[in-house]
Amino acid sequence: MYWIMFTERKGPEEKRLSGIPSLIDKFNLECNKGEEIDGVYPTIEFTPDEEFIAYTDNIVAPGFAGLLSNKRVSDTLKSLDIHNFQQFSVLLKGITEGQDCPDYDLINIIGNYDIIDYEKSDVILRRPGKIKFIESLSFINTDKMDLPRIFRLTSFLPLVIAHDSVKKAFEGKGITGFTFYKPEDFYL
Template sequence: MYWVLVSERSDEYEISIDKVPPIIESHSLYMDQGSFIPDRLPTIDIPFTQHIEERKTDNIIVPTRMGLFVNEKVKSIFDKLGIRNIQYFKARLIQQSTQIINENYYIANVIGKYACVDHQESELEYFDDGDIQFIDKLVLNLEEGNDHGHIFRLAEFPALLMISQQLKDIIVDSNITGFKIYNPAEFSL
């Protein structure tokens, strides 16, 4: 079984980053499309404001085009599973008011897409050009015996990540924060 992995806050006290870092903007990079980024990038500085009541998560919510923004704990889990379809870009999280730097984070670009949406069984709304606009219910059609890996993007809606049962179990058992996991049939967007 595959599950939908979403970068989503559990509550209002988890920090999020609202702006795309200048280097990502200037290179016109999109790390939410499943494509390899050929550029070698220097460490990416990400300024943020953290209020007293806010806390950092293992995956910090960032603008979609940045992909995932994970800490060393998440990267370590991905590495232990032998996940090879992720590019990592070193990042420095810089608290603007104190200038405290946290070098424990990476921008993660998940590479690879599979066209596996069952359009007949899913409940979808489309743009005029045929792209998916809204999802009320998602049904996947993954061929038995094919190894789709532990994490991939939907070709029909690349911003959406799918994860394996094994990766889901590890994320849950490790108390990884900053993600929500949904059964595809119960997912809506």
């Protein structure tokens, strides 16, 4: 079974970072397309507007154009023998009592697949194969498909799709900052 692995805050104590790091803007590092990024890049430095304590393993940070996750996330993916992702080092400057935090990476999930059953889903399309709004989703039967255990949804690239083994591993390790939705329960 596949789940929607969605980045969202669970409460006001969880931080949402606004802004685009200059390095991401300069090099056009788009880690939300499902495509591999070539090249070697320096550490992405970012100074949030205000100090905070990084409570979650994954932080809501739309300007990063990818997953802003601490090493526990990438370590868990590696422990599952998942390799279709890239990590770019991030230094969050001055977040807790003026201290820098080097524990996070920008994660690029490589691969995108369209597994939507459009007849059973309630979506509004921007154009054929590109979703604009979601009321509920239904996935096609993926049992006989050779899919990676984590990937982006082709018809709506911001969504990360994760196999049940990823969900169980994240929950088993208490990884925070993600919500796993059954497709039919997800709307946006």
